[in-house]
Amino acid sequence: MQVKDILDDYHRHPITIQESDTLGIAMDLLEKNKIGALLVCNSKEEPVGILTERDILRNVYANRTDISSHSVKDNMSTNLVIGVPDDHIEYIAKMITENRIRHIPIIDDNNKLCGIVSIGDIVKAKVEKAEGEVRYLQEYITGRQHTANE
Numbered sequence: 001m002q003v004k005d006i007l008d009d010y011h012r013h014p015i016t017i018q019e020s021d022t023l024g025i026a027m028d029l030l031e032k033n034k035i036g037a038l039l040v041c042n043s044k045e046e047p048v049g050i051l052t053e054r055d056i057l058r059n060v061y062a063n064r065t066d067i068s069s070h071s072v073k074d075n076m077s078t079n080l081v082i083g084v085p086d087d088h089i090e091y092i093a094k095m096i097t098e099n100r101i102r103h104i105p106i107i108d109d110n111n112k113l114c115g116i117v118s119i120g121d122i123v124k125a126k127v128e129k130a131e132g133e134v135r136y137l138q139e140y141i142t143g144r145q146h147t148a149n150e
Helices: 023-033 053-063 089-099 119-142
Strands: 016-018 037-041 047-052 103-107 113-118
Touching: 016 023, 023 037, 023 053, 037 113, 047 053, 047 103, 089 103, 089 119, 113 119
Parallel strands: 016 037
Antiparallel strands: 037 047, 103 113
16 A cells, blocks of 8 residues: 555645744644644745654743744754655555654655655554455455445
């Protein structure tokens, strides 16, 4: 299975933020959308970083002051690990594990953002694939096909 197979409408239009925005704006977006990361884009809508809940928490701990006016640019991770739509999800899972991250932006050939994939998306896709294989094997072994009502 490839990344493009799991990019649905939700993943194709991830919530983004500008690097000139504040952590207050970022926290509002994270909470409002119930997500754990924001892709940071420049004025050309190209990804330049990622800001996670963990990045914000580290800032809170380091400063122990009101951080709502601190800049996204000063707190985002700029060493982006990216994927492309044709990547296999096993490769993305490996990148997530090796880099100890939870989100990977998906970029097209023109360096334009076309989605984001999380570790949860990878796990969900792998579980669905495994469940389908189990069902197929059960039907093969028993010689019985399940109906839509079962």
